[in-house]
Amino acid sequence: MKRKWIITAMLLVAFVMHAQEFETIFKCNPLTWAKDGYEIDHSEVLDGTLKKVRYSLKLTDKQDKTTTVVATFVPPTQNLPDLGIPVPGSPTLQQIVDDLDVVTDSPNVKAGHFAHGSIEFWPLNYGATTKLGLPNGSDKTFDFDDTPSPNGGYTSMQIHNYIERQVVMALNKPQEGANCELGIGNNTTMPPHGNDGQTPNPDWTFTNSGNLYKSAELVIAGQFENLKKKEFIPLNPQKILLKGVTDKPIATAYKVGEPIIFTLTAENFADQKPTKSYFIKWKRTGDDGKTAEGKSNASEPCVITTSLSKPGFVRIEASLVDSRGRQVNRSRIFFDGGAGAEIEKLYGAEEPADFLEFWAKQRARLAAVPLKPELKELPSKDPAVKIYAVSIPCPGPKNRPCTGYLTIPANAAPKSLRAQASFHGYGTSIQRAPSGGPHDAISFNVNAHGYDLGKDDKYYADFFQSIKSNGHGYAFDPKENENPETAYFNGMALRLMRAFEFIKSLPEWNGKDLTSHGGSQGGLQSAWAGALEPQLTQTNPGIPWCCDMSGKELFGRIHGGWRIVGTQALRYYDPINMAKHTPKTCFVNITRAGLGDYTCPPSGVAIYYNNIPGPKKIWWVQGSTHGYVPPNPNQNYFLESK
Numbered sequence: 001m002k003r004k005w006i007i008t009a010m011l012l013v014a015f016v017m018h019a020q021e022f023e024t025i026f027k028c029n030p031l032t033w034a035k036d037g038y039e040i041d042h043s044e045v046l047d048g049t050l051k052k053v054r055y056s057l058k059l060t061d062k063q064d065k066t067t068t069v070v071a072t073f074v075p076p077t078q079n080l081p082d083l084g085i086p087v088p089g090s091p092t093l094q095q096i097v098d099d100l101d102v103v104t105d106s107p108n109v110k111a112g113h114f115a116h117g118s119i120e121f122w123p124l125n126y127g128a129t130t131k132l133g134l135p136n137g138s139d140k141t142f143d144f145d146d147t148p149s150p151n152g153g154y155t156s157m158q159i160h161n162y163i164e165r166q167v168v169m170a171l172n173k174p175q176e177g178a179n180c181e182l183g184i185g186n187n188t189t190m191p192p193h194g195n196d197g198q199t200p201n202p203d204w205t206f207t208n209s210g211n212l213y214k215s216a217e218l219v220i221a222g223q224f225e226n227l228k229k230k231e232f233i234p235l236n237p238q239k240i241l242l243k244g245v246t247d248k249p250i251a252t253a254y255k256v257g258e259p260i261i262f263t264l265t266a267e268n269f270a271d272q273k274p275t276k277s278y279f280i281k282w283k284r285t286g287d288d289g290k291t292a293e294g295k296s297n298a299s300e301p302c303v304i305t306t307s308l309s310k311p312g313f314v315r316i317e318a319s320l321v322d323s324r325g326r327q328v329n330r331s332r333i334f335f336d337g338g339a340g341a342e343i344e345k346l347y348g349a350e351e352p353a354d355f356l357e358f359w360a361k362q363r364a365r366l367a368a369v370p371l372k373p374e375l376k377e378l379p380s381k382d383p384a385v386k387i388y389a390v391s392i393p394c395p396g397p398k399n400r401p402c403t404g405y406l407t408i409p410a411n412a413a414p415k416s417l418r419a420q421a422s423f424h425g426y427g428t429s430i431q432r433a434p435s436g437g438p439h440d441a442i443s444f445n446v447n448a449h450g451y452d453l454g455k456d457d458k459y460y461a462d463f464f465q466s467i468k469s470n471g472h473g474y475a476f477d478p479k480e481n482e483n484p485e486t487a488y489f490n491g492m493a494l495r496l497m498r499a500f501e502f503i504k505s506l507p508e509w510n511g512k513d514l515t516s517h518g519g520s521q522g523g524l525q526s527a528w529a530g531a532l533e534p535q536l537t538q539t540n541p542g543i544p545w546c547c548d549m550s551g552k553e554l555f556g557r558i559h560g561g562w563r564i565v566g567t568q569a570l571r572y573y574d575p576i577n578m579a580k581h582t583p584k585t586c587f588v589n590i591t592r593a594g595l596g597d598y599t600c601p602p603s604g605v606a607i608y609y610n611n612i613p614g615p616k617k618i619w620w621v622q623g624s625t626h627g628y629v630p631p632n633p634n635q636n637y638f639l640e641s642k
Contacts, residue, residue, distance in 0.1 A: 022054050022221035026084045030057075030216045033085060034177045034331035037237050043080040044276060045232045048224035050075045052099075053083055055159060056219040057169045059182060061212055069104040069184045071159045071168045073097040073117055075222070081326065083220055085174050086123040086155055088319070089326035092148050093121040094131060100161060102168055108185030110164050117168065118144055118160045120203075125152025128201075134162045142205035143167075153330075158203055170204045171218065175331045180210040235274040237329040241267045242280070242320055244335040244623055245634040251595060251622055252340035252606070252639070257307055260339045264302040264318050278328065281321045286338075287312025287557045287603055295321070308341040313595070313602045315558060336596030337623040343606040348548040348555070349566065351577035358484060358572050359532065365395045366497055373502050375406070382436035386410050389433065389453045390444070394498045396491030400450030402498040407437025408508055417442050418513035419503045421529070423496070423522035424448055426475075426545065428464040430457075442509055446499045448492050448521065449474075476564055484569040493532065493573065496525055500533040513537055519591070520545050520600065520626070527575035527608065530582035539582075542591035543626060547575045547604030560598030560626075576607045584614030594624030595635075615642050 027040035053075040058068045075083065076093050100117030102109060118134060120126075130137040130145040137145030144160035144167065157171040165186075172181035183204035191198045192206035201207070210216070247261040254260050264280050280302040281295040288309045296302040298320055308314050318335040320328040327333075352358065373392040380387045388406040393399075409417065419442035424431070431447045433454070451463050467488070469477035475488040484490060503509060516529035516539040523544030530539040549566030551557040564570065571577055582588060593605045602620075609618045622635035 022052075022223050023227065024219060024221050025053075025080055026218070026220040028085070028218055030085075030171050030174055030180055030182055030218050031178050031210055031213065033218075034175045034180075034329075037329050038084070041084075041234060043084060044234070045229050046080060046222065046224065046227065047230050048227040050078050050080070050222045051225055052223040054219075054221045054223070055169060056217075056221070057171075057182075057184060058217040059184060059213050060215045062214050064214070067104075067106050067184050069102065069106055069109055069169050071117070072099075072101040073159075074099050076119060076121075080222070081322075081324070082121075083222075085157055085171065085218075086121050087327045087330055088123050088153060089321055089324060090121070090123045092124065093119055094148065095119060096132070096134075096162075100168075102161065104184070106184050109166055109168060110161065114161055114163060116163065118162045120144070120146060120148075120156045120158040120160070122148045123153060123155050125149040125154045126156055126205075136165050137162070141199055142201035142203045144203065146203070156203075156205075160203075167203050172203070172205055176208075176210070177331070178210050179208045181205060181207050182210050182213060182216060183207075231275075233273060233275045235269075235272060235276065235278065235328070237320075237333055239268040239272070240320065240329075240333050241631070242318060242333050242335045243267055243630065243634050244316060244318065244337050246339050246622070248339075249635065250637055250639075251338070251635055252343050252620060254308070254339055254341040256310060256341045258341065260306050260308070260314060260341070262304040262306070262316050262337075262339070264304070264316075264335055266298045266320055266333075269320075270299045277323045279321050279323070280318055281325070281327075282316055282318040282335075284314065284316055285558050286314040287555075288314075289556055311342040311345040312557060313338050313340045313343070313606075315596065315598065317596075335623055336598075336625050338595040338602065340595075340602065340606065343603070344610060346603055346607045346610060348574070348576045348604070348607045349550040349571055351574075351580065352568065352571055355572060355577060356581070362490075362494060363497070366494055366501075369393050369395050371498070371501055371505060373505075378405075378433050380436060384410055384439055385437045387434060387437065390502070391453070392498050392502050394450065394491075394495050396450075396494040397486060397488065398450075398491065400491060400495070402446065402495040402502070403450055403453055404431070404444055404446035404499065405433055405453070406445075407434060407443045408506070409437075409439050409441075412508045414507045415510050417508045417510055418515070419506070419509045420444070420515045420517060421446055421496075421499050421503060423516070423518035423525040425518075425520035425522055427521075428460075430460050442503060442506060444499055444503055446495065448495075448525070450491065450495055478565065478567070481564070481567045481570055484572045487569055487573065489570070489573040492525065493528055496528055497532050500529070500536070504535065516540065519543055523600070524573075524575060527578050528573070530586050530588055530612075531578040531580075534583065536586045538587045538589060540589045540591050541575075543594060543597055543600045544575055544590065544605060544608060545600050546570075546573070547600065547608045549574050549604075551601070551604055551607075557601065557603045558598065559601050562599050576604065576611055579608050579611035580613065582612055582614065586614060588612050588614070588616040590616070590618040592624065592629070593618055593620050594626060594629075595620060595622050596624055597626045599626035609639075616640070 131147040186202040519542035523541035526541035
């Protein structure tokens with residue numbers, strides 16, 4: 001062990017002695033690269049014949065322990081920008097490289113000189129099937145010999161010592177910031193996220209391992225022959241916003257066949273006068289099935305004229321690219337937005353003929369299980385608020401209870417408080433107890449799944465594994481979704497109704513003010529609440545999920561891909577049908593609808609809005625995707641009907 005440490009120390013000393021022979025090409029923190037870009041980017045400054053390229057990765061974990069690895073080899077290309085973190089437009093570099101030298105203080109990586117190594121650099125999705133036919137490559141796990149897809153954007157930047165069957169270093173999914181995947185050596189402990197018991201992927205794919213580290217540093221350097229340094233004015237991506245606006249102030253007010261004019265502007269670009277040329281590259285899709293694409297110089301506004309041939313929405317996706325088509329800072333510099341034509345005419349699949357009878361049956365199932373809540377008072381950091389962990393028996397698949405955290409102002413008088421329920425987005429995050437709550441309201445924060453509260457991490461890992469079905473994430477199983485009472489949504493809806501029954505039973509509720517809140521999946525549940533809770537006075541669904549679930553199959557409407565495919569059984573849960581049964585005594589406030597949100601497509605949200613018979617408001621936001629709202633949106637407006 002001591003001899004190995006001495007050898008490693010000698011190698012590190014040798015590396016330092018020769019470091020001055022190398023010029024830094026790129027330097028960044030992989031955990032913040034998506035937001036901040038490179039700290040150093042000399043890829044357009046350095047000119048000469050590149051003889052060797054060196055990748056150095058230093059990781060500091062949350063206990064301040066550092067691990068470093070340095071890999072040097074003959075470069076796969078003389079084009080320096082292609083040696084950086086892959087971005088859309090970057091080439092696929094998957095090949096054997098010569099003269100691999102590895103220096104490291106990690107016990108999980110073999111140091112020394114090796115005749116060959118291999119790299120997997122691409123801006124694409126990829127599969128486990130072997131591509132190069134390297135010795136010992138696996139078709140079952142992601143390792144040193146995988147196959148890039150022709151599309152997608154997952155992204156891989158991996159260096160391997162395939163002879164030793166080792167990952168030297170890996171950076172995957174860099175556009176996800178702290179949720180990227182970083183690793184030195186083979187991953188042997190972290191299974192694909194949400195899949196406990198599954199074999200770990202050696203190259204860190206599906207681990208989100210960036211969250212293990214406090215900081216990280218990636219330096220890419222080159223050894224040059226005949227080196228010259230060019231004068232170069234770099235672009236500062238941090239100052240740029242790509243914004244879009246339509247010629248009408250209300251982007252949903254167009255007529256079918258009427259010209260729709262988008263103007264895209266790279267704000268703060270022209271003033272920088274960078275040496276390189278950059279372009280706004282755009283793509284047009286729409287509910288009418290038509291597509292178009294183009295690009296224009298980023299120093300001038302990009303004007304796109306289109307139209308829609310039928311009621312629906314048009315989508316414009318745009319990004320800033322260099323002269324080779326590589327996207328610049330894709331996590332920040334983009335536009336995804338659109339416009340609508342005659343959207344008041346949109347409609348979806350008809351509700352089942354027995355829609356009301358079905359929900360009457362669900363109410364009867366709920367009534368058959370007595371309302372017997374169990375409340376456990378928890379410590380509160382705010383003496384003015386009491387906190388309770390709540391569990392209430394409930395029917396449904398697996399008969400899981402309705403669980404969540406309740407807060408009530410201390411010493412509240414009977415019938416003195418308004419009440420609200422809030423619901424969560426899709427996922428398997430663990431609900432933790434709050435430290436306080438509102439001083440003027442009853443608040444019940446309900447998880448979607450009915451799991452027990454306050455358990456250890458193993459309980460939740462096992463639970464989230466158990467709710468998968470036939471290899472699908474919860475609610476996505478087509479077989480479950482063939483029957484409305486076996487669908488995962490059935491238990492969620494029953495727990496929602498039980499939550500409101502419980503709230504209304506509390507003596508502090510004033511008997512008149514009752515609201516629902518939630519975004520995405522929580523927006524779906526808040527849309528349900530409008531129809532399923534007759535005493536609800538206001539519901540506030542934001543970016544509501546699963547509106548018009550059959551819209552793609554029946555009407556050819558575009559969708560972003562992450563969706564539950566509609567079935568006859570799921571029409572009982574589709575918000576566009578729930579909307580019709582929301583009483584006029586309930587005000588529906590759709591707090592956000594993104595014109596670039598194709599997880600919750602604007603066509604479906606518009607149909608939901610159209611079908612609400614009573615007072616309603618919808619906030620349309622130009623350039624807003626599902627998880628992103630641009631700063632100071634150029635078009636942020638609402639439509640309201642009283």
